[in-house]
Every structure is written in C-alpha cells, then in structure tokens.
Amino acid sequence: xxxxxxxxxxxxxxxxxxxxxxxxxxxxxxxxxxxxxxxxxxxxxxxxxxxxxxxxxxxxxxxxxxxxxxxxxxxxxxxxxxxxxxxxxxxxxxxxxxxxxxxxxxxxxxxxxxxxxxxxxxxxxxxxxxxxxxxxxxxxxxxxxxxxxxxxxxxxxxxxxxxxxxxxxxxxxxxxxxxxxxxxxxxxxxx
Amino acid sequence: xxxxxxxxxxxxxxxxxxxxxxxxxxxxxxxxxxxxxxxxxxxxxxxxxxxxxxxxxxxxxxxxxxxxxxxxxxxxxxxxxxxxxxxxxxxxxxxxxxxxxxxxxxxxxxxxxxxxxxxxxxxxxxxxxxxxxxxxxxxxxxxxxxxxxxxxxxxxxxxxxxxxxxxxxxxxxxxxxxxxxxxxxxxxxxxxxxxxxxxxxxxxxxxxxxxxxxxxxxxxxxxxxxxxxxxxxxxxxxxxxxxxxxxxxxxxxxxxxxxxxxxxxxxxxxxxx
Numbered sequence: 001x002x003x004x005x006x007x008x009x010x011x012x013x014x015x016x017x018x019x020x021x022x023x024x025x026x027x028x029x030x031x032x033x034x035x036x037x038x039x040x041x042x043x044x045x046x047x048x049x050x051x052x053x054x055x056x057x058x059x060x061x062x063x064x065x066x067x068x069x070x071x072x073x074x075x076x077x078x079x080x081x082x083x084x085x086x087x088x089x090x091x092x093x094x095x096x097x098x099x100x101x102x103x104x105x106x107x108x109x110x111x112x113x114x115x116x117x118x119x120x121x122x123x124x125x126x127x128x129x130x131x132x133x134x135x136x137x138x139x140x141x142x143x144x145x146x147x148x149x150x151x152x153x154x155x156x157x158x159x160x161x162x163x164x165x166x167x168x169x170x171x172x173x174x175x176x177x178x179x180x181x182x183x184x185x186x187x188x189x190x191x
Numbered sequence: 192x193x194x195x196x197x198x199x200x201x202x203x204x205x206x207x208x209x210x211x212x213x214x215x216x217x218x219x220x221x222x223x224x225x226x227x228x229x230x231x232x233x234x235x236x237x238x239x240x241x242x243x244x245x246x247x248x249x250x251x252x253x254x255x256x257x258x259x260x261x262x263x264x265x266x267x268x269x270x271x272x273x274x275x276x277x278x279x280x281x282x283x284x285x286x287x288x289x290x291x292x293x294x295x296x297x298x299x300x301x302x303x304x305x306x307x308x309x310x311x312x313x314x315x316x317x318x319x320x321x322x323x324x325x326x327x328x329x330x331x332x333x334x335x336x337x338x339x340x341x342x343x344x345x346x347x348x349x350x351x352x353x354x355x356x357x358x359x360x361x362x363x364x365x366x367x368x369x370x371x372x373x374x375x376x377x378x379x380x381x382x383x384x385x386x387x388x389x390x391x392x393x394x395x396x397x398x399x400x401x402x403x404x405x406x407x408x409x410x411x412x413x414x415x416x417x418x419x420x421x422x423x424x425x426x427x428x429x430x431x432x433x434x435x436x437x438x439x440x441x442x443x444x445x446x447x448x449x450x451x452x453x454x455x456x457x458x459x460x461x462x463x464x
Contacts, residue, residue, distance in 0.1 A: 022271055029264055034256035042254045051259050058267045062274070072241045080248040088216055092327055128252040146217035147250050153217050168212060175211045179246045 010075035017065035029058055032076075036083040042148055043087040044094070053090050057083045088150035131181035139174030142167050201225065206236055214243035220324055345426050349387065355379045361441050363460040365390065368445075372423070374460050376402075376441045382431040384414075386441075391419045391459060394445060401446045402427065403454055404435035405463075411442070416450040 010031070016024035036057065040050035060082055068078050132140060145151045145159065153171065157164040206229045212218045213226050230237050352358060357380050365372035371390045378384035386402055394400060402414030412432045419425030431439070443460035 020275060022268060022275070025271065026264070026268065029267065033259055033264070035251060035254075037259040038254045038256040039251045041257045047257075047259075050257075051263050054259055055263055055267055055270075059270055062267075062271045073245055077245050077248040080251045081244055084248075084251070085216065092331075095331070124249075125252045128249050132250075132253055143215070143250070146212075146215040147247070148254075151217065152219050153212055154219050156217070168208070171215065171217065172208065172211045175215075175243065175246055178249075182246070182249060 011070050014061075014065045014068045014075055014078075017062060018068075025058065025062055028061065028075075028079075032079055036079060039080065039083055040087045043084065043091055043150065049090060049094070050087070053086050054083070057086050060086070084147075091150050127182060131178055134181055135174050135177055139170045139177065142171045143174045143178075146171065201229075203233070203236070206233070207239065210236060210240050211243050211247075214240060214247045220328065224321070345387075348428075349377075349385065349426075352377050352379065352383075352385050361462045363388075363441055363443065363462045366458050366461055368457045369459045372460055374443065376462065378431045378436075382433070382436060384429045384431045386414075386417070386425075386427050386429070386443075388417075388419055388423070388425040388443070388460065390423045391425060391443075392423065393421065394418050397448055398445050398456070399448050399450065400425070400443050400459065401450045401454075401456075402429060403442045403444060404432055405440040405442055406435050406438060409434065411454055413450060413452055416446065416448075 010028070013024045013028045013031075017028065033054065037050055037054050040053050041047060044050050044053065057079075061079070068075065135143070141160065142153075142156045145156045146153070151159065153167050154164060156162075156171075157167040160167065162170075206226055209218060209222055209226045213223065213230075218226065230240060359378050361376040363374035363376065363386075369391055372388065372392075373390060374386055374388040376384060376386045388400075391400060399416035399418050401416045404412040404414060406412070412435060415427055415429045417425050417427035441460075441462040442454075442458055444454045444458050445456040446454070447456075
C-alpha cells in the first residue's frame with residue numbers, strides 16, 4: 001500500500017531489524033504505528049488493550065524480522081497480518097472471559113483524532129473505502145464480521161441466520177470482487 | 192470432523208476454496224488445521240494464500256488511524272535493549288578448528304539430534320497451540336450455554352405468566368431518549384408483574400432503569416430497578432401496588448443505582464399516549 005520507494009525502504013528496514021538495528025525498528029514503528037494502532041483499536045475497542053498488543057507486535061517484528069520473505073508479500077502485508085492476528089487472538093481470549101461485556105461495545109472508538117485520521121486519508125485509503133462501498137452488502141457484511149470482529153464462518157452464519165455454505169460463497173465472492181476492483185483502480189496494490 | 196478421514200476426501204480444489212477464509216482467519220478450527228497441513232505440502236496453494244493475504248491486508252486501510260501513547264515506543268525500545276543485552280552475554284566466540292572425519296560424523300549425529308529435538312519442540316508447540324485453541328473454544332461454549340440458560344429461564348417464566356387467566360398487558364413505547372426501545376408489562380390478578388424490554392441502551396455503571404406506576408392524581412409509585420443485557424434486552428419481576436391495579440400508566444426512567452423514591456432521571460419508556 002506504500003509507494004514503490006517506501007516499499008524498498010520497508011524491506012531494507014526489516015533487513016536492518018533482522019541485524020538487530022534498533023534505529024530501524026524505531027523508523028518502522030514511526031511509519032506504521034498509526035495505521036496498525038487504528039486497526040487494533042477497531043478490533044479491540046480499547047486503547048489500553050490495543051497499546052498492549054501494538055507493543056507485542058513490534059517486539060515480534062524485532063524477534064522475527066529475519067523470517068520476513070519479500071518474495072511472499074510486502075512488508076505492509078506482513079505487518080498488518082501480524083497485528084490483526086495478535087489483535088484477533090487477544091479479542092477472542094478477552095471475549096471468552098468477558099463475552100457479555102464486550103458484545104455490545106463493538107462500535108468504532110470515538111477517541112480517534114480527526115487530525116490523525118485526516119493524515120491517513122491517502123489515495124489508497126480512498127480507493128479501498130470506495131471499493132468496499134461497491135461490494136453488495138451481503139458480501140461486505142461477512143467480510144467485516146470476519147476481519148474486525150474475528151468471527152469464524154460458522155459464527156457469522158449463526159449471527160446472520162444464513163446457511164454456512166452461503167456465507168462461505170459470499171465471503172469468497174466479496175474478496176474476489178474487492179481484489180478485482182482494487183486491481184482496476186491502481187497498479188500499486190500489486191494484485 | 193475427523194481430521195484424517197476428512198483429509199482423504201478433500202481435493203486440491205476443495206482446499207483452494209478454503210484459502211480466502213483462511214486468509215481472513217475465519218475458518219473453523221478443524222478446517223483451519225486441515226488447510227494448514229495442505230499448505231505445507233502444496234506450493235501452488237501457498238502462493239495463492241499469499242495473494243489472498245495481500246487482498247485481506249488492504250482492508251486495514253479502511254480503518255481510521257489512531258495515535259498510540261508516546262510511552263509505547265519507549266517501552267518497545269527499552270524491551271529490545273534488554274533483550275539485546277541479555278543476548279550479548281550469551282555470545283560464544285567462534286574459534287575455527289581442524290576437524291577429523293570422525294568428529295565430522297559426530298557433528299552430523301549432533302545435527303541429526305538437534306533436528307530431531309527441534310522437530311519435537313515444534314510438535315509440542317503445535318499440540319500446545321491446539322490445546323489453547325480448544326480451551327478457548329470450550330470457554331466460549333460455556334459462556335454461550337450460560338447465556339442460553341438465562342434466556343430459557345426468562346422464556347419459561349414469560350410463558351407461565353402469559354398462560355395465567357386474566358393477565359393484563361400494557362405496551363410501553365420508546366421516548367426521545369430511546370425512540371426504538373419497546374417494552375411489555377404483564378401482571379396477573381395477584382399483582383405479580385413482569386416487564387420485558389428491548390432496545391434500551393446500556394445503563395452507565397452507576398445507574399439502573401426503574402419501573403414506575405403512575406396513577407392520575409397520585410405521586411408516581413416506584414417499582415424495582417433492572418439493567419438490560421448487552422443486546423438491550425431486559426426482564427424484571429415486580430409487584431404492582433394495589434392502587435395501580437386498575438388504571439396505572441407504566442413508565443421506565445434511568446435512575447441512580449438502587450433506584451429512587453420519586454422519578455429524577457430521564458424517561459425512556461412509557462405506556463401513556
């Protein structure tokens with residue numbers, strides 16, 4: 001999702017982190033903290049939990065930077081996947097203990113500053129938002145429930161009162177359409 | 192689903208269909224394990240999985256960014272410095288040495304043992320992760336069972352009330368504080384009442400909803416307090432005051448925890464026109 005130059009720099013930063021260069025980790029943190037923290041706040045709906053997980057994510061980056069393989073994907077994808085995976089794990093473990101408390105509070109946080117949000121209204125963000133708005137609601141809804149709420153396909157089927165096979169088909173169709181829409185809008189998405 | 196049995200009947204195309212769900216971390220545990228095993232063996236599916244992960248990752252851009260506390264950066268740097276210094280104390284200097292054939296064979300044995308050891312550690316790690324997943328699933332199911340039991344108890348009580356002869360019903364509508372909220376009050380000839388609410392916003396920690404019995408010309412009579420669940424659904428049993436048995440209007444207000452003797456908070460529901 002970054003310009004080509006930033007992509008190259010990200011890869012270089014990860015290589016430097018793999019050599020235990022803490023300045024490189026600081027640079028990577030400064031570059032991605034806002035978007036990853038925004039994602040974690042959206043998943044966990046708690047700044048405190050999100051900060052805790054953000055710290056875990058960058059410690060994991062520090063320990064596992066050598067595992068990053070640029071042939072398999074971009075640093076952005078690797079970082080978002082790490083953050084989301086940790087965020088969903090934390091949410092599921094919290095939900096198992098506090099399901100009732102959390103169930104009614106899954107709206108986006110209101111603490112997000114407009115200034116920061118404005119800073120992230122990049123062209124690519126707009127493209128993603130536009131592409132998502134073009135998905136049929138029946139395809140978009142299961143994607144959102146899986147991505148932000150960490151629900152499995154069975155849980156989504158139960159929540160929406162739809163057959164499991166239908167949910168699987170709609171999720172797959174939604175992702176395929178999203179990929180097509182993004183690919184036609186911008187080459188920088190790399191699909 | 193039996194893992195080995197399922198694995199035998201799954202085709203390559205079946206696995207491919209599961210990949211987008213896997214990229215979204217939305218597969219159920221059994222499917223997730225099956226696909227993970229397949230991905231180890233199938234480079235084509237691994238490549239496709241990587242591509243789907245790229246698509247899934249861009250969804251993060253739809254979220255508004257947020258600024259974490261500056262202390263988080265400091266905490267991360269402090270932690271990695273601690274790890275670095277701990278690692279440095281364990282550094283062993285490398286001294287090249289002449290090796291005989293026998294020592295090389297010994298080294299091969301050591302490498303094989305190390306590989307075996309690493310495989311055992313990996314296997315233990317997989318078992319531990321699966322165990323952790325199952326524990327989480329069990330905890331989730333227990334919570335769901337408890338929630339279902341509460342709902343079943345409520346419905347049983349409601350059914351018993353509805354089946355009583357001569358039960359009175361009153362419908363409460365949402366006021367401007369909660370326009371979509373609704374409630375029903377039922378009470379029998381003895382004054383035993385039940386109120387069932389839907390769509391009420393969650394009450395703040397220091398407040399509760401309170402039922403009121405309003406008879407024209409008299410001071411509102413307080414009923415019991417209650418708190419709806421996270422879905423806005425609530426149920427409470429109470430005793431209708433004798434004066435309110437024939438011509439009461441019912442109302443619900445948000446009051447301090449424990450309730451008030453006369454209404455002080457905003458009105459959320461009312462049976463009045």
